Amino acid sequence: MKILVIHENANPDYPTFRLIKAAKEMGHEPLYVRISRLNVEIKDSIRIFTCNGTELNDYKAGFIRSFGFFTNLLQYQRRIAVLKTLEEIMPLMNPLDALLISRNKLLTLLFLKRNGIRVPYTLSTESMKISYTIATKLGFSVIKPITGSRGYGISLAPNPDTAFLILKTLLSNKHPMLIQEYIKNPGYDIRVIVVGNNVIGAMKRIATRCWKTNIAQGGKGMKYELTTELEKIAIKATKALGLWYAGVDIIEGEDGYYVLEVNGSPNWQEFTKVTGVDPSFEIVNYLVRISSDIEKAT
Numbered sequence: 001m002k003i004l005v006i007h008e009n010a011n012p013d014y015p016t017f018r019l020i021k022a023a024k025e026m027g028h029e030p031l032y033v034r035i036s037r038l039n040v041e042i043k044d045s046i047r048i049f050t051c052n053g054t055e056l057n058d059y060k061a062g063f064i065r066s067f068g069f070f071t072n073l074l075q076y077q078r079r080i081a082v083l084k085t086l087e088e089i090m091p092l093m094n095p096l097d098a099l100l101i102s103r104n105k106l107l108t109l110l111f112l113k114r115n116g117i118r119v120p121y122t123l124s125t126e127s128m129k130i131s132y133t134i135a136t137k138l139g140f141s142v143i144k145p146i147t148g149s150r151g152y153g154i155s156l157a158p159n160p161d162t163a164f165l166i167l168k169t170l171l172s173n174k175h176p177m178l179i180q181e182y183i184k185n186p187g188y189d190i191r192v193i194v195v196g197n198n199v200i201g202a203m204k205r206i207a208t209r210c211w212k213t214n215i216a217q218g219g220k221g222m223k224y225e226l227t228t229e230l231e232k233i234a235i236k237a238t239k240a241l242g243l244w245y246a247g248v249d250i251i252e253g254e255d256g257y258y259v260l261e262v263n264g265s266p267n268w269q270e271f272t273k274v275t276g277v278d279p280s281f282e283i284v285n286y287l288v289r290i291s292s293d294i295e296k297a298t
Contacts, residue, residue: 001028001029001060001288001292002029002060003028003030003059003062003063003284003287003288004030004031004033004056004061004090005020005023005030005032005033005062005065006035006038006064006066007032007034007035007065007066008066008067008068009034013065013267014267014268014269015065015265015266015267015268015269015280016032016065018280019063019065019280019283020032022280022281022283023284026284026285031054033050033054035067035068035079035083036068036075036079037050038050038056038079038082038083039051039082040081040082040085048082048086059089059090060090060295061090061093061288061291062090062092062093063092063093063283063287064083064092064093064094064096064265066265067080083096084096090291091287091290091291091294093244093245093283093287093290094244094245094246094264095242095243097242098241098243099243099264101241101242101264102243102246102262102263102265103147104146104147105144105178105261106122106124106146106178108262109122111240111241112237112259112262114240115237115239116236117233117240117259118257119258119259120180120258120260121138122178122180122181123179124176124177124178124179125176125179126176128167131163131167131177131179132160132163132164134179135157135160135179138163138181138182139159139160140156140158140159141156141157141163141179142154142155142156142157142179142181142182143155143156143157143163143166143167143170143178144177144178144180145177145178146176146177156182163179167179183251183253183258184253184254185251185252186252187206188204188207189205189249189251189252190202190203190204190205190226190230190249190250190251190252191205191221191248191249191266191271192230192231192247192250193271193277193279194234194238194246195244195245195279195282195283195286196244196245196286198235199226199231199234199235200277200282201223201226201271201275201277202224202225202230202234202275203223203224203270203271203274203275204222204223205220205221206220206222221271221273221274223274223275229257233248233257234248234250237259237262240262241262241264243262243264244286244287244290245279245283245286246262246263246264246266247262247263247268248261248263249261249262249263268280
């Protein structure tokens, strides 16, 4: 089967490379394409092709791994339109709408909450007065960008005055943020990898350099044996966003588990290192199965 693998890096990052390798080993024909090199032509029919002239209409399925970094609004809108067009002729994993929800931390929290999944108290506002009032009530707070990954841009405010300075700087630059309660925890969170209805495995991410547990921020991974409760939470969170695979981040507070984020294009390099499990084959197989089912139905 011909499979697209879409990213924006000049060279595939680790999980993208693993998907390509897994697809080849399974007998498929993967093609790595930078998202900025995708083109749509509208004439008598709609044509999708790459800058080197490769026609994409005969591809059967595709992976979306990235929309690109540091894009402006116009680039972002064009790329979404191109992917929407591509999704009309093949299944994309993760589905575009679900992936867009997972990239928006506010939407993610709203979808999780509406599906009965516990999340931290969160405020979203562009009002300095309201944000400071909430920061004062919380005392200790976490300030996050609406979009982002790997823990970049997340700040811990130990008091309302620190929160005020952070929020004032961000809001003056028209960067609305999320203010969350800080969940007291044992110094680690749990990253669970879900594919379809199955949990592939989990790792504990332990904070080492700072309070953040993200591997990109110096967190250390350790294999973690999941309980049935955690498996159910992770699968439910993945389905709540409409994702076909995900990395679900769960933290244990004093009063139970909270879902912090659901990543629709997770990195599993550290996960594979500490668990010995490479999710790439399960992910490729899931997409191929969906594509085959669609083809049979038509």
